Amino acid sequence: MRGLPVNYDYDVMAIGGGPTGFIAALGLAQAGVKVCVVEAEDTIPDSPRAAVYHWSVLDGLDRLGIREEAERIGFVKRDYMWLVKKTGEEIAYDLSALEGYTAFPYNIHLGQHQLAGIARDRLLAMANADIRFGTSLVTLAQDAESVRVSLEGPEGTEFLACKYVIGADGAGSMVRKAVGLSFDGMTWPERFIATNVFHEFEAAGCALSTMVIDDQWGAIIVKLTEDGLWRCTYMEGPELPERTFMDRLPDAYQHFMAQGHGWKLDRAAPYRMHQRCAGRFRVGRVVLAGDAAHVTNPTGGYGLTTGLFDAYALWPTLAAIVLDGADPNLLDIYADDRRRIYLERTSPRATANKQLVFHAWGGGAKLERALEPLRAMARDRDACREGLMFVKSLETVSPVEA
Numbered sequence: 446m447r448g449l450p451v452n453y454d455y456d457v458m459a460i461g462g463g464p465t466g467f468i469a470a471l472g473l474a475q476a477g478v479k480v481c482v483v484e485a486e487d488t489i490p491d492s493p494r495a496a497v498y499h500w501s502v503l504d505g506l507d508r509l510g511i512r513e514e515a516e517r518i519g520f521v522k523r524d525y526m527w528l529v530k531k532t533g534e535e536i537a538y539d540l541s542a543l544e545g546y547t548a549f550p551y552n553i554h555l556g557q558h559q560l561a562g563i564a565r566d567r568l569l570a571m572a573n574a575d576i577r578f579g580t581s582l583v584t585l586a587q588d589a590e591s592v593r594v595s596l597e598g599p600e601g602t603e604f605l606a607c608k609y610v611i612g613a614d615g616a617g618s619m620v621r622k623a624v625g626l627s628f629d630g631m632t633w634p635e636r637f638i639a640t641n642v643f644h645e646f647e648a649a650g651c652a653l654s655t656m657v658i659d660d661q662w663g664a665i666i667v668k669l670t671e672d673g674l675w676r677c678t679y680m681e682g683p684e685l686p687e688r689t690f691m692d693r694l695p696d697a698y699q700h701f702m703a704q705g706h707g708w709k710l711d712r713a714a715p716y717r718m719h720q721r722c723a724g725r726f727r728v729g730r731v732v733l734a735g736d737a738a739h740v741t742n743p744t745g746g747y748g749l750t751t752g753l754f755d756a757y758a759l760w761p762t763l764a765a766i767v768l769d770g771a772d773p774n775l776l777d778i779y780a781d782d783r784r785r786i787y788l789e790r791t792s793p794r795a796t797a798n799k800q801l802v803f804h805a806w807g808g809g810a811k812l813e814r815a816l817e818p819l820r821a822m823a824r825d826r827d828a829c830r831e832g833l834m835f836v837k838s839l840e841t842v843s844p845v846e847a
């Protein structure tokens with residue numbers, strides 16, 4: 446086909462209508478790029494996953510004009526608590542140490558499907574944006590001028606051409622497989638059980654984000670909505686059968702709730718956890734972002750944080766390439782920066798957090814060493830700010846804006 450002019454259906458197609466795909470597409474569409482989001486499911490999946498947006502990602506939402514709506518639909522929170530279950534030690538601090546250092550010194554809590562939904566609604570109102578729900582990428586091929594994608598949707602098979610593809614189709618990414626990239630790393634033997642549950646955790650002494658540190662009954666307890674819905678995530682050993690996890694849930698709750706009763710389950714889902722990263726984040730006209738590029742266990746809430754920073758760095762880069770003729774090789778800088786951040790920062794910290802919360806580092810001196818920086822954050826404002834800055838260090842700017 447080389448030499449013939451390509452009839453592009455879109456400038457950029459984002460495969461995957463999770464938060465990464467929708468946020469990247471919104472940035473591109475607002476810049477004037479003709480985009481399409483392709484999502485296999487009929488709606489944005491709403492399984493219990495990311496719920497916390499760290500303060501450091503709020504500038505990026507603000508730039509897209511959606512921070513205020515995210516705050517309205519979700520809610521703002523500032524406090525953290527680490528609770529050492531065996532000793533009862535409570536280590537508490539809040540985000541006030543960031544005042545004067547950022548315009549938004551707080552986190553937002555809302556379900557990731559709601560964040561993606563805000564972006565979806567903005568895109569629906571834009572003439573240069575399409576969304577195809579119920580449509581899966583089957584395969585893709587690229588040459589020097591274009592990427593040709595084959596989609597399976599309500600109307601059957603369709604073949605479309607675009608200039609660039611963003612693979613934002615999650616951990617099992619078809620895009621990543623289609624361009625032959627490895628997904629190197631490891632899978633943890635344990636499983637996480639993520640539950641959304643109505644319970645008076647605050648009355649039981651929990652902060653709005655509480656990390657319960659224990660070698661057997663570690664948990665992450667986070668308030669989700671003002672009407673009393675909370676996320677309680679705990680871990681199960683691999684020897685327990687996954688299909689019966691619901692039978693064990695009431696017993697597990699005994700360890701996190703005063704008296705273990707007075708709860709109403711909203712939903713629950715088991716997850717395998719991984720530390721995995723694609724061998725590269727760019728192959729020609731195809732780039733990866735979000736879980737398609739990297740996955741981590743969720744202790745600390747760095748998975749989508751890293752994915753949002755991917756989207757924030759990617760959309761201005763692609764917009765400059767498509768609209769202003771910027772050098773496409775700028776995508777290599779995007780790809781290398783984001784991969785380095787995952788490997789050097791996201792994954793090691795999330796792994797250490799899992800060791801702390803769910804294994805208590807085996808107790809003893811190792812646990813004490815891990816608790817000391819948290820205690821310092823609780824007693825010293827500068828140490829607190831320094832600790833809170835970790836989530837800012839997951840950001841890289843677009844190479845066109847560096």
Ligand SMILES: Cc1cc2nc3c(=O)[nH]c(=O)nc-3n(C[C@H](O)[C@H](O)[C@H](O)COP(=O)(O)OP(=O)(O)OC[C@H]3O[C@@H](n4cnc5c(N)ncnc54)[C@H](O)[C@@H]3O)c2cc1C
Nearest residue numbers: 461463464465485494495496582615735736746748749750
């Ligand atoms: C229990 C739990 C709690 C978490 N909490 C946090 C948190 O608080 N903070 C945080 O930062 N992260 C958290 N994470 C991680 C976070 O959920 C992920 O990083 C996030 O979902 C990544 O978003 P994404 O858009 O990249 O991928 P996904 O959300 O996986 O979206 C990918 C989309 O692509 C679609 N798709 C797949 N294949 C195709 C195809 N062939 N064609 C078209 N569409 C396709 C899927 O249907 C899906 O909608 C948590 C994860 C878990 C499991």
